[in-house]
Amino acid sequence: MQTALESALLQLDSAARHLGLDDGLHQMLATPRRSLEVAVPLRRDDGTLQVLKGYRVQHNLSRGPAKGGVRFHPDTDLDEVRALAMWMTWKCALIGIPYGGAKGGVAVDPRLLSRNELERVTRRYASEIMPIIGPEKDIPAPDVGTDEQTMAWMMDTYSTHAGYTVTGVVTGKPVSIGGSLGRGGATSRGVMYACFSALKEAGVDHRGVRVAVQGFGKVGGLAAQYLHDAGCCVVAVSDVGGGIYNPRGLDPAALLKHLRAGADTVVGYPGTDEISNAELLELDVDVLVPAALDGVIHDGNAAAIKARFIVEGANGPTTPDGDAILEDRGIVVVPDVFANAGGVAVSYFEWVQDLQAYFWSEDEVNDRLKILMERAYDEISTLAAAEGLSLRIAAQVIGVGRVADAHRTRGLYP
């Protein structure tokens, strides 16, 4: 199975070939601009000291400050962060927002830390990467294992060192300290728009389509809810503990409430059958939304997938080998760099609001997001149809092409 970095580099190769990029520029785009690895010492509540590894990678800065999430996950390593940073670069260019791509992470399982330990890890990580972040330099946001509280601690740590409040240093903050209305559900809302655009193009009415969602976290949980509220039938969802299935449909809002009330997994939710994450991916549904981790659809299971549409809520859920099999089978893959771009789009809106200290209504945020996602889908599907490309390659060609243009226009220093 290909790693996230191998997948990202192979996808870049395809786009570079299609664009006819020269080797030098191709190499520049394959190489991160900055990779920072830091030690994050953590004093545990029991007094012992543990040293964690942290990372921040700025893949590209040619179109503006770097932008990308921070992941707290035990398997996070430098190569994974590099891949995720590269995908952020293409994503920002694709949807037309003035950022380069970045990503960060700490190799830690946040579920095994107390709240105080989590705060200490976050603040120490923020202070270690402080030399390279800032509203004009690099703006972190939440990702797997982090949330708006993590962003509040990062913003506070940065601001304390600066000596004044710097709201624009992170996005995905609570609204009470400069966050944007609509940011919480933005990635999931974008997943829904992406899904509906693809269904519409195929002439499929979204009402009643059967959906399975892998990963019931920030992205998957609300994506399931929005799809359900819009008339889709969400038959299965999962998390790290396993999956649940009800052929008559689930009520995602009730399930979210059940989790907020203290359940630590969706498994065991009344009225559902337990299934594994692997079984969920192969269910007989119309739409599959992978919204957990990368590399879950690969050459070992792509032939068994029955969904007609895959809408990638997660980053990198499909390896290039898996992609080739899906394409041969005529399965429409709505690619991650577009499908989950709603989060960074509204992060951009949040940053703009912070810089102007002038805040928009939730309707205004959601309307602007819808316009941006529908415009990007039109561009991708038009190119795909004109040049006989998959949606993934078309999206990569647009994103990579815009970044390559920025490099050519700016020239090389010295």
Ligand code: NAD
């Ligand atoms: P999250 O931590 O809120 O949720 C992750 C979900 O995946 C949880 O339900 C978790 O239990 C589940 N999970 C973890 N390991 C798993 C495994 N091995 N098998 C099955 N399920 C597993 O994270 P999130 O923010 O929802 O991010 C999910 C994906 O979406 C990631 O790929 C992330 O990069 C991507 N993404 C997130 C955002 C955002 O705004 N949060 C934006 C764009 C893309």
